[in-house]
Amino acid sequence: MKTVIIGGVAGGLSAASQIKREDQSAQVIVLEKSGDVSYAACGMPYNLYYKDKPVEDLYALGLEDIRNERGIDYRLHHEVLSIDPARKKVTVFDRERSQEYREKYDYLVYATGNQPNRLPLPGFDDADIFYFKTLDDTRLVKKVIYEKAPSTVILVGSGYTNLELVDVLYNMKITPVILEKAASILPSIAEEIRVKVLEKLKEKGITLHTAIDIIEKKGTVVRTTTGDFEGGMVVVSIGVKPNTAIFSAAGGELGVGGAVKVDRFLRTNLPDVFAAGDCAEHYVRQLGKNGYMPLGPTANKQGRLVGSNIVNNTAMKEFYGIDQTAVFKFFDLTVATTGLSERQIQEIGTPYVKVFVDTPTRGAFPGGGTMRILLLFEKGTGLLLGGQMIGQDVVAKRLDVLATVIYKQMTVFELAEIDLSYSPLYAPVWDPLLIAANKAIKEV
Numbered sequence: 001m002k003t004v005i006i007g008g009v010a011g012g013l014s015a016a017s018q019i020k021r022e023d024q025s026a027q028v029i030v031l032e033k034s035g036d037v038s039y040a041a042c043g044m045p046y047n048l049y050y051k052d053k054p055v056e057d058l059y060a061l062g063l064e065d066i067r068n069e070r071g072i073d074y075r076l077h078h079e080v081l082s083i084d085p086a087r088k089k090v091t092v093f094d095r096e097r098s099q100e101y102r103e104k105y106d107y108l109v110y111a112t113g114n115q116p117n118r119l120p121l122p123g124f125d126d127a128d129i130f131y132f133k134t135l136d137d138t139r140l141v142k143k144v145i146y147e148k149a150p151s152t153v154i155l156v157g158s159g160y161t162n163l164e165l166v167d168v169l170y171n172m173k174i175t176p177v178i179l180e181k182a183a184s185i186l187p188s189i190a191e192e193i194r195v196k197v198l199e200k201l202k203e204k205g206i207t208l209h210t211a212i213d214i215i216e217k218k219g220t221v222v223r224t225t226t227g228d229f230e231g232g233m234v235v236v237s238i239g240v241k242p243n244t245a246i247f248s249a250a251g252g253e254l255g256v257g258g259a260v261k262v263d264r265f266l267r268t269n270l271p272d273v274f275a276a277g278d279c280a281e282h283y284v285r286q287l288g289k290n291g292y293m294p295l296g297p298t299a300n301k302q303g304r305l306v307g308s309n310i311v312n313n314t315a316m317k318e319f320y321g322i323d324q325t326a327v328f329k330f331f332d333l334t335v336a337t338t339g340l341s342e343r344q345i346q347e348i349g350t351p352y353v354k355v356f357v358d359t360p361t362r363g364a365f366p367g368g369g370t371m372r373i374l375l376l377f378e379k380g381t382g383l384l385l386g387g388q389m390i391g392q393d394v395v396a397k398r399l400d401v402l403a404t405v406i407y408k409q410m411t412v413f414e415l416a417e418i419d420l421s422y423s424p425l426y427a428p429v430w431d432p433l434l435i436a437a438n439k440a441i442k443e444v
């Protein structure tokens with residue numbers, strides 16, 4: 001059995017590794033167009049702090065380990081140009097040798113990720129517009145930061161990757177200026193949580209302009225409807241678009257958000273072609289349908305399942321789906337969410353109640369902070385629909401308790417009964433989650 005995999009990062013390498021884990025004799029070829037093996041993009045913003053720490057430190061595995069220990073034929077600088085689903089082969093361009101060749105497959109895994117949206121405005125196709133999506137992008141941004149030492153960086157877009165950059169740049173004594181087209185930042189985060197992010201921006205004296213329309217970039221100046229902004233560097237992060245060109249050119253069907261349409265087994269409409277990760281749709285369990293939320297753990301899990309389904313193709317398993325859990329750091333705050341957002345609940349029309357509490361994160365022990373927990377639950381039953389948190393200290397792992405509650409479809413009554421650990425080093429005697437649940441119970 002021969003599997004060809006297009007894209008060699010989280011989705012692609014996970015699929016490749018799983019196939020070899022389950023069937024040593026399988027032939028697996030990974031075709032990766034960049035010069036980098038699978039890496040942790042999530043660590044890229046923080047690599048900027050370290051001038052001498054190579055970005056290659058973010059590699060998940062070395063090329064030789066992938067080839068020798070995992071037995072995967074991993075080919076760097078190999079770009080797939082097209083897919084011929086009828087003849088089950090792909091056309092590949094070997095960028096190093098400048099040679100084109102064809103590779104046959106029994107199974108094909110499409111794991112091409114996504115790409116940043118571009119701003120179709122004058123001056124924004126300049127070589128000095130930066131993105132922050134790949135290791136090559138990080139190399140470029142790092143070079144400018146350390147070689148040109150810009151005093152101000154203009155960040156277009158206020159999603160989580162740009163907010164992580166704001167944090168990093170500020171700590172590097174570079175002034176970030178955020179320009180956002182929408183009326184507000186972080187649309188999937190509830191107002192009660194978002195306000196704390198805005199307060200932090202204010203506390204740090206960081207300029208954020210919302211509801212702004214960019215007109216053009218001229219030299220180092222970004223001209224907007226709200227005025228001109230000068231910066232030694234411009235980083236654009238205004239959303240992503242799944243890489244689907246060669247898939248759709250081969251007759252592949254697209255779905256939510258323009259991502260590759262997949263069934264619960266992660267099969268596409270093309271015969272023996274599976275998809276995983278940021279290029280594909282993601283099944284949202286609470287909605288009972290596919291959505292699009294490109295994140296690292298999902299790419300890993302989908303890739304692994306695809307690998308397993310290829311080996312066990314007569315007993316395939318369904319992808320169990322996501323609960324939309326996500327977290328990011330913003331200065332001393334952690335911002336985290338799981339389950340449905342308030343907007344999604346309103347869209348599906350479930351009657352709901354929202355409560356929030358502000359509590360200390362620890363007992364009588366130094367180093368603690370405060371946090372805000374917001375719970376969204378069904379009116380009448382108390383079924384937990386969503387949860388969001390923001391605060392210092394022990395936030396992310398508390399969010400994971402809520403993710404578990406949502407996974408098991410538990411109510412706020414059950415949340416209030418969970419036997420959470422206590423020591424003043426980690427929690428007050430009433431854990432913030434229990435305080436929030438007890439408040440929620442009164443409102444069901």
Ligand SMILES: Cc1cc2nc3c(=O)[nH]c(=O)nc-3n(C[C@H](O)[C@H](O)[C@H](O)COP(=O)(O)OP(=O)(O)OC[C@H]3O[C@@H](n4cnc5c(N)ncnc54)[C@H](O)[C@@H]3O)c2cc1C
Binds near residue numbers: 006011012034041132
């Ligand atoms: C700055 C940043 C921070 C992030 N932080 C987090 C985080 O904290 N938590 C989290 O969960 N997620 C985070 N993510 C998202 C996470 O990194 C992605 O979800 C994950 O990398 C997706 O893996 P993937 O394999 O689907 O796609 P990708 O990582 O995009 O890999 C796809 C690969 O396919 C290759 N490719 C594309 N087309 C072709 C072709 N035609 N031929 C050959 N190769 C091709 C590309 O070169 C690429 O290497 C972050 C992402 C970024 C950019």
